[in-house]
Amino acid sequence: MSTSARRRGRKRALPGYKACRNCKAVIPETEQKCPYCGGTDFSEEWYGLIIVIDPEKSALAKALGITRKGIYAIDVP
Amino acid sequence: MSEKEEKKTTTASEESYFLIVRTVGGQEYNVALIMKTRIENKNLGIPSLIILPQLKGLIFVERGLPHVVQNLISGIKHCRGMLRGKVPLSEIVKAISRPVEIHVGDIVEIVSGPFRGYKGKVMDIDSESGTVTIEIMDAASPMPITLRIKDVRLLERKREGE
Ligand SMILES: [Zn+2]
Numbered sequence: 141m142s143t144s145a146r147r148r149g150r151k152r153a154l155p156g157y158k159a160c161r162n163c164k165a166v167i168p169e170t171e172q173k174c175p176y177c178g179g180t181d182f183s184e185e186w187y188g189l190i191i192v193i194d195p196e197k198s199a200l201a202k203a204l205g206i207t208r209k210g211i212y213a214i215d216v217p
Numbered sequence: 218m219s220e221k222e223e224k225k226t227t228t229a230s231e232e233s234y235f236l237i238v239r240t241v242g243g244q245e246y247n248v249a250l251i252m253k254t255r256i257e258n259k260n261l262g263i264p265s266l267i268i269l270p271q272l273k274g275l276i277f278v279e280r281g282l283p284h285v286v287q288n289l290i291s292g293i294k295h296c297r298g299m300l301r302g303k304v305p306l307s308e309i310v311k312a313i314s315r316p317v318e319i320h321v322g323d324i325v326e327i328v329s330g331p332f333r334g335y336k337g338k339v340m341d342i343d344s345e346s347g348t349v350t351i352e353i354m355d356a357a358s359p360m361p362i363t364l365r366i367k368d369v370r371l372l373e374r375k376r377e378g379e
Binding site: 154155177183187188189192193194195196197198199201202203204211214215 | 233246247249250253256258262263264265266267268269270274280309310313336
């Protein structure tokens with residue numbers, strides 16, 4: 141994964157964080173389990189970020205079907 | 218766009234536009250996390266922030282008032298101020314649902330929702346609404362369902378002559 145990222149010239153978005161492949165939550169690398177969905181399949185390669193601070197008031201969160209506050213990746217290849 | 222039209226558009230998207238903050242390229246993720254903390258601590262009423270993977274050095278701020286955003290980013294390292302203008306929600310959503318690398322006949326896997334994990338064949342694509350209709354392969358009888366394009370992942374390209 142990281143090899144292909146380097147080949148495409150893409151730097152890791154935020155060192156120290158990984159993305160859950162199931163729900164796309166971005167969490168610290170030290171977490172064993174996704175606190176959002178319980179998933180254990182992670183990717184260190186992820187791009188784009190959606191930070192939902194107030195899902196009730198966010199038209200973006202509504203448009204994307206996000207109901208929980210949190211940090212989500214957009215691309216998890 | 219005529220003045221009248223512009224006014225109409227502004228009214229329609231009153232609650233759903235984004236201001237743009239510029240950062241040093243590659244620093245947008247760090248800056249956005251600092252902004253998040255400040256928004257929460259100071260209760261600034263900004264409900265979301267977004268970084269589009271294809272746009273380096275930009276952070277989109279949902280429903281921020283210019284003076285609030287200006288204040289929010291003041292003193293943040295690697296932050297380069299605000300760009301003029303605003304982006305409507307529809308443009309942001311379009312940019313996120315961008316992967317139209319899927320064609321009719323391709324085999325895809327469903328990556329979210331109740332049918333997650335199932336494979337299907339693409340029957341139709343509606344890029345305008347960002348949806349794709351697929352026929353689930355493992356089902357006993359062919360079952361067409363419609364999903365958002367971003368809820369499927371390409372597994373296999375359609376073979377030539379198929
Ligand atoms: Zn998860």
